[in-house]
Amino acid sequence: xxxxxxxxxxxxxxxxxxxxxxxxxxxxxxxxxxxxxxxxxxxxxxxxxxxxxxxxxxxxxxxxxxxxxxxxxxxxxxxxxxxxxxxxxxxxxxxxxxxxxxxxxxxxxxxxxxxxxxxxxxxxxxxxxxxxxxxxxxxxxxxxxxxxxxxxxxxxxxxxxxxxxxxxxxxxxxxxxxxxxxxxxxxxxxxxxx
Numbered sequence: 314x315x316x317x318x319x320x321x322x323x324x325x326x327x328x329x330x331x332x333x334x335x336x337x338x339x340x341x342x343x344x345x346x347x348x349x350x351x352x353x354x355x356x357x358x359x360x361x362x363x364x365x366x367x368x369x370x371x372x373x374x375x376x377x378x379x380x381x382x383x384x385x386x387x388x389x390x391x392x393x394x395x396x397x398x399x400x401x402x403x404x405x406x407x408x409x410x411x412x413x414x415x416x417x418x419x420x421x422x423x424x425x426x427x428x429x430x431x432x433x434x435x436x437x438x439x440x441x442x443x444x445x446x447x448x449x450x451x452x453x454x455x456x457x458x459x460x461x462x463x464x465x466x467x468x469x470x471x472x473x474x475x476x477x478x479x480x481x482x483x484x485x486x487x488x489x490x491x492x493x494x495x496x497x498x499x500x501x502x503x504x505x506x507x
Contacts, residue, residue, distance in 0.1 A: 378403070380402070389414075402443075407446055407447050410493065413499070441461075441504040443460060453476065483496050483497070
């Protein structure tokens with residue numbers, strides 16, 4: 314049985330409350346996307362952390378300066394300087410740098426490091442870690458990212474959401490700088506035929 318005597322002000326008040334609830338839920342959902350990224354690593358890698366525990370998250374420094382101030386990238390900063398690429402990473406452009414840690418450089422086999430030490434090979438390998446644009450989550454679906462060196466880096470995500478760049482793992486959180494993003498990786502990437 315329908316009640317024909319509904320009070321219009323009660324109905325309007327109920328719709329107003331429902332609209333407010335839906336609006337608040339929508340805004341909360343949009344704001345929580347960076348937080349949700351922590352639980353979905355595939356997305357997290359491409360979204361720099363918003364946590365205050367990461368001091369470079371909103372760095373006003375360029376990639377080069379950010380690298381030189383982070384002790385875990387001391388080898389990478391030194392190698393980029395020797396190759397003449399550190400100044401490139403000060404340019405006002407939009408770069409993505411796949412940044413091997415000092416541990417990754419130290420883990421290179423002796424014969425690979427010997428080949429890497431040749432200046433031409435050093436430049437080639439380091440350019441293979443550099444992308445001249447922002448790398449986005451949609452690049453995982455394409456399967457490859459073109460590098461400054463010329464050869465693409467294979468990008469995949471496993472069933473648990475871990476992002477792999479060739480055989481290196483991308484580490485969350487990435488670091489935002491004023492001219493791009495630094496994505497920490499656990500291995501030195503070697504271009505095909507190296």
